[in-house]
Amino acid sequence: MTTLPPEPTVPSDPEPHRHRQVAESFGVDAERYDRARPRYPDGLIERVAAACPGGDILDVGCGTGIAARQFAAAGCRVLGVEPDARMAEFARRTGVDVEDGTFEDWDPAGRSFDAVVAGQAWHWVDPVAGPAKAARLLRPGGRLTVFGHVIAPPSPVSEAQIDALRRVAPDSPFAVQGPSSASDAVAIYEAMFAKFVEGMRAVDEFGEPEQWRFEWERSYTRAEWLDLVPSTGALTRLSRDQLDEVSARIGAAIDAVGGSFRMPYVTLAASASLTA
Template sequence: MPTLPPGQSRPSAQELHRQRQMAESFGSDAERYDRARPRYPDAMVDRIVAASPGPEVLDVGCGTGIAARQFQEAGCRVLGVEPDARMAGVARRFGVEAETATFETWDPAGRTFDAVVAGQAWHWIDPVAGAAKAAQVLRPGGRLAVFWNVPQLPAAVVEAFATAYERVAPGSPFGRETLTKQSLDRNQPLLAKTADAIRGTGGFGEPEQWRFDWEWSYTRAAWLDQMPTHGPLTRLPPDRLTEVLESVGAAIDAMGGCFTVPYTTVTVVAERSGVT
């Protein structure tokens, strides 16, 4: 299995886990988030479950419970930890037990787990403190598995979207450069930093990187529904957001009203080696 080489992470200008305003903006429309955000490959969930010593799973930054429900469907008992009470409330309505706290400050009260997972959330957590807390609550042989969906937008889609963003919202974080660099290579510094923090605890075996390729087709309505759930757009004034959605919608119409996005779900996985 591929492992992540040490020493390749570079500090970013702004650590994502310090951007609390953006991190806590997703609950502004929690129901839309749950409805529109993509799920995760069943093959990944099954592999994490198979590699774990038991069914007790802690879902860090569980949001509305998207990943938690997939692990429940795979036969696990899941506890979620989520800092946004609005997101946690939706998770509970869908049958996920969720406690409201940041993972760094959350009190496990002596509880331990067979797996600690985080879907699309670990970058909002201090990587050093998060890895140490995961080591604290994992049983020996348990797995830490943190994962992200990485879209690889087709070139024609990138061009159409970038043009719309640059016209309607100059300086937007969704500009041409960002869209062009949405790739696995762009995520490698985050993955390497995550692996380095896990190594630094001294409580895990060598981190591995798993990849799962899949694709999803979007209609115009489905793509526009998920756009406002992304961090930069959650804080855009309503009138500007409407303009962005109208422009992107027109671009999708010009492409025939739908398109397919290849995704790679990349997972950093490490086994709890023992009690430190």
């Protein structure tokens, strides 16, 4: 089984937060992003909300507001910060309060929060400045929690995408062979989250970080998967013709496995509470 390279980052790059052109490409089709991207496990949302007695959450890199709306439904008051104006505007239309800007440069104007969260976004934040700023924004006992999905479709599907990218965009950093198994893909993401933990440990105000893992599954039809893949970092910057060719090849691979597939998801999280 071959899985996709880690979707959130530029493969093999130790500093993905410097790739602003990728980080700010997801808004090219914000409606698709919001429609197709998977939501976060209820257990994760409930765990963060339960540890947030004051109810005020700052959502870093909130995108179209997927996690923000889930936290709001759990009874929290959420403010989003988002560098892509297209994503931010979509989130506002869904009822999310959003301010524009990167987290590092955003001015909190004296405000503080019970929790700072980042879903599928913390890798775009400076690994030193980000945790330090989160600590300054948190109230006593507040918690920083960052989380994201491991996306590992069946081998024929991921291989078709990689082969297609090699044809239409051979210079793409994503046109590389992915991990050889789903467990290898999880290990790559776990290494990324280990770096997040290191960043939290470097801030004296945080206690020892915790790492959480949520496992779940969902089925994808051909149409559903082809709706999701253009929203991933590997494809957001392709031309329409390039995207059409990649989608055709992925679609043919899904047809060959019966027109649908069931995919196991792993959602990882790293979390630390303010002690000082």
